[in-house]
Amino acid sequence: MHVFxxxxxxxxxxxxxxxxxxxxxxxxxxARSDAAAAALETKGVTxxxxxxxxxxxxxxxxxxxxxxxxxANKHDWSDQAATNATERAAVETLANALVGTxxxxxxxxxxxxxxxxxPAEERDPSPFTGVxxxxxxxxxxxxxFVEQGVRAIAARFSPTTHGVGDHGFVAxxxxxxxxxxxxxxxxxxxxxxxxxxxxxxxxxxxxxxEQAPAGARLHAVAEEGIPTRDIAAAxxxxxxxxxxxxxxxxxxxxFGFIGGFFGAEMSASSTATQELLGWEPVGPSLLEDIAAGAxxxxxxx
Numbered sequence: 001m002h003v004f005x006x007x008x009x010x011x012x013x014x015x016x017x018x019x020x021x022x023x024x025x026x027x028x029x030x031a032r033s034d035a036a037a038a039a040l041e042t043k044g045v046t047x048x049x050x051x052x053x054x055x056x057x058x059x060x061x062x063x064x065x066x067x068x069x070x071x072a073n074k075h076d077w078s079d080q081a082a083t084n085a086t087e088r089a090a091v092e093t094l095a096n097a098l099v100g101t102x103x104x105x106x107x108x109x110x111x112x113x114x115x116x117x118x119p120a121e122e123r124d125p126s127p128f129t130g131v132x133x134x135x136x137x138x139x140x141x142x143x144x145f146v147e148q149g150v151r152a153i154a155a156r157f158s159p160t161t162h163g164v165g166d167h168g169f170v171a172x173x174x175x176x177x178x179x180x181x182x183x184x185x186x187x188x189x190x191x192x193x194x195x196x197x198x199x200x201x202x203x204x205x206x207x208x209x210e211q212a213p214a215g216a217r218l219h220a221v222a223e224e225g226i227p228t229r230d231i232a233a234a235x236x237x238x239x240x241x242x243x244x245x246x247x248x249x250x251x252x253x254x255f256g257f258i259g260g261f262f263g264a265e266m267s268a269s270s271t272a273t274q275e276l277l278g279w280e281p282v283g284p285s286l287l288e289d290i291a292a293g294a295x296x297x298x299x300x301x
Contacts, residue, residue, distance in 0.1 A: 189229025
């Protein structure tokens with residue numbers, strides 16, 4: 001299959017591209033910088049220059065592909081309105097290029113806020129609709145196109161997709177710990193985060209592209225829920241720092257933008273995904289990665 005990938009040089013995207021290539025697929029990757037283009041070309045990926053604001057490039061990439069993986073996002077926490085609007089426009093552009101083709105269109109999403117009070121499951125619909133909602137309601141918007149002949153699929157990722165080289169939430173938490181001289185958790189730290197190793201996530205995305213039916217919601221989740229106090233303790237042990245409870249009212253001041261996330265319950269199941277795709281996570285756990293030093297050299301904010 002010829003696959004067009006946005007976010008092809010990013011953390012999850014780069015591992016997914018490697019998995020696609022190993023499985024024999026041809027890949028075209030969107031690249032917004034010379035460095036990203038060079039990295040993709042070294043792997044044997046065809047490069048399409050552009051970014052998420054270049055709707056013409058997105059349309060061309062999707063129209064010329066047999067499948068599309070949308071893994072890019074601006075992640076601009078200082079301007080969420082613009083980020084959400086860009087995400088929604090990108091999804092609509094990619095999907096419109098696939099109308100009537102029955103080609104797969106996998107859109108990255110998340111497990112947060114799907115099922116308050118219990119682990120989120122694949123059957124849980126996203127509550128986010130409209131351009132002003134998180135990620136511009138892109139999951140639901142993508143699934144709208146199933147009725148127009150697009151094999152749209154939602155790939156929901158854990159709050160941490162971990163591994164050596166990860167620069168996401170756990171790396172940020174490690175950076176905050178280094179800056180503050182302590183590794184903190186919010187309140188009693190009993191709230192849980194789902195987790196998955198990046199290689200397992202990449203394989204799930206590829207299997208979803210190949211096998212999942214239109215309208216499927218897939219969960220890239222290996223560990224249903226790790227108490228955030230255990231995550232903080234592992235970071236503290238790895239960095240040689242004490243572990244401290246942060247009052248919920250002080251979470252934003254202590255952690256910055258991630259304070260609300262780190263104090264939230266974000267557990268999820270992937271039982272249905274594993275059964276549907278025959279996918280079994282095999283990578284190291286989050287705590288194993290932290291203990292092995294995957295985040296020991298995280299830079300402070």
